[in-house]
Amino acid sequence: MTTIFAAQALTPAGFSENVRVTLAGDAISRVETGVAGQPGDVRVGALVPGLPNLHSHAFQRGMAGLAERRGASADSFWTWRDVMYRFALSLTPDEMQAIAEMAYVEMLEAGFTRVGEFHYLHHDADGRAYADPAEMSLRILAAAQATGLNLTHLPVFYAHSDFGGRAPNEGQRRFIHSLDGFARLLGRIRAAMTRPLDRLGIAPHSLRAATAAELSALVATHEDGPIHIHVAEQTREVEDCVAVSGQRPVEWLLAHQPVDSRWCLIHATHLAEAERRGLAACGAVAGLCPITEANLGDGLFPAPEFFAEGGRFGVGSDSNVEISVAGELKTLEYGQRLTRRLRNVLAMGEGSTGASLFQRALAGGAQALAAPTPQIAPGAPADLVALADAANLPQAGETILDRWIFARDVTVGDVWAAGRHVVREGRHIARDAVVARYAKAVKRVAG
Ligand code: NGQ
Numbered sequence: 001m002t003t004i005f006a007a008q009a010l011t012p013a014g015f016s017e018n019v020r021v022t023l024a025g026d027a028i029s030r031v032e033t034g035v036a037g038q039p040g041d042v043r044v045g046a047l048v049p050g051l052p053n054l055h056s057h058a059f060q061r062g063m064a065g066l067a068e069r070r071g072a073s074a075d076s077f078w079t080w081r082d083v084m085y086r087f088a089l090s091l092t093p094d095e096m097q098a099i100a101e102m103a104y105v106e107m108l109e110a111g112f113t114r115v116g117e118f119h120y121l122h123h124d125a126d127g128r129a130y131a132d133p134a135e136m137s138l139r140i141l142a143a144a145q146a147t148g149l150n151l152t153h154l155p156v157f158y159a160h161s162d163f164g165g166r167a168p169n170e171g172q173r174r175f176i177h178s179l180d181g182f183a184r185l186l187g188r189i190r191a192a193m194t195r196p197l198d199r200l201g202i203a204p205h206s207l208r209a210a211t212a213a214e215l216s217a218l219v220a221t222h223e224d225g226p227i228h229i230h231v232a233e234q235t236r237e238v239e240d241c242v243a244v245s246g247q248r249p250v251e252w253l254l255a256h257q258p259v260d261s262r263w264c265l266i267h268a269t270h271l272a273e274a275e276r277r278g279l280a281a282c283g284a285v286a287g288l289c290p291i292t293e294a295n296l297g298d299g300l301f302p303a304p305e306f307f308a309e310g311g312r313f314g315v316g317s318d319s320n321v322e323i324s325v326a327g328e329l330k331t332l333e334y335g336q337r338l339t340r341r342l343r344n345v346l347a348m349g350e351g352s353t354g355a356s357l358f359q360r361a362l363a364g365g366a367q368a369l370a371a372p373t374p375q376i377a378p379g380a381p382a383d384l385v386a387l388a389d390a391a392n393l394p395q396a397g398e399t400i401l402d403r404w405i406f407a408r409d410v411t412v413g414d415v416w417a418a419g420r421h422v423v424r425e426g427r428h429i430a431r432d433a434v435v436a437r438y439a440k441a442v443k444r445v446a447g
């Protein structure tokens with residue numbers, strides 16, 4: 001049995017002092033506040049629930065920093081995608097697992113305790129299914145298990161290169177399924193999932209990659225579990241959607257699919273006012289990936305209006321170019337400050353901006369990943385992040401969140417995921433072995 005004594009902890013009632021948390025297996029069994037620490041307790045500074053990372057393409061961690069060179073033509077999301085496709089085509093299952101383990105180690109070290117892995121690298125390099133068609137998904141499951149990260153696996157249905165059911169291109173050959181093949185894949189993955197806290201959902205890649213009929217068939221045959229889809233990330237995608245359907249992407253989805261609290265719309269960057277209100281009202285989560293959206297030049301999500309309308313959001317590290325809880329939340333806020341020339345925009349009222357962002361991302365992230373809401377309360381999963389304050393300054397808990405997110409002089413010290421103490425003094429317990437395998441994989445692929 002593990003007991004943690006925290007000088008401060010974020011409980012459902014807010015920050016409390018002198019909190020003793022007892023873990024039993026993968027859950028919290030007891031929370032005592034205003035008590036003294038005892039011999040044998042792990043002593044920490046501020047204890048907060050682990051944040052869900054609702055959107056990741058783990059393999060892209062292996063090309064982080066390799067697409068920051070300008071080519072002969074103006075670079076854009078689409079030229080980045082060409083580089084990414086070439087990288088994706090070269091990976092073996094062993095290499096993909098090694099890169100995923102590196103990404104997952106960094107997620108845990110950042111304070112994420114669950115990942116939504118939006119996984120589309122399914123087939124062998126020639127486009128044919130592996131002997132086990134779930135080979136690559138099993139590697140994702142293995143990487144999550146090896147590192148201790150909770151997983152919501154989101155196998156991707158991908159069938160077309162663009163709106164109007166256009167045939168997939170050569171660069172997409174490892175991603176492609178028929179509806180029947182996809183159903184078989186899901187069955188195989190379901191049978192292979194063994195950890196009780198892991199979850200399975202589906203992810204039609206985008207309105208480019210799945211037709212209206214395919215989307216309806218997928219939704220009709222999956223009556224529970226999360227549904228994630230990329231939507232309205234780039235303005236070209238919005239224009240193409242209007243040209244083909246007469247509607248903007250989010251407008252089309254809200255009109256043609258039963259979008260509700262099971263759904264997570266990834267990016268949803270470009271929203272007309274009616275789309276923004278409709279998305280907020282339907283209870284779906286907006287899956288924001290602020291660092292990747294900045295890196296790819298996507299645009300800015302209308303966060304303050306959406307939050308004011310009751311819209312839910314969570315954050316994802318997406319391309320994994322930088323894996324950081326603090327960085328995602330800070331980038332979300334700074335985008336608003338830069339364009340509006342204001343400060344503390346997403347505090348959404350008086351008080352701490354960091355606490356507002358963190359609490360909203362916690363609830364939205366858990367909803368999107370079909371996970372119980374992370375909280376420091378008996379019965380909740382033991383997904384916990386201890387923040388270390390090097391200067392040990394006496395101050396209210398919310399300021400600790402602001403200093404973590406904006407100043408980074410508070411950092412992640414210890415992390416427990418599903419009750420396992422996997423990060424100690426800021427380092428994942430398997431970091432050295434994972435880095436060695438990661439380096440070998442990336443050196444081969446990147447030459
Ligand atoms: C992806 N990533 O699937 O990895 C996409 C790019 C696409 C982002 N959208 C490919 N950030 O959307 O076609």
Ligand code: ZN
Pocket residue numbers: 055057118230266318
């Ligand atoms: Zn994505």
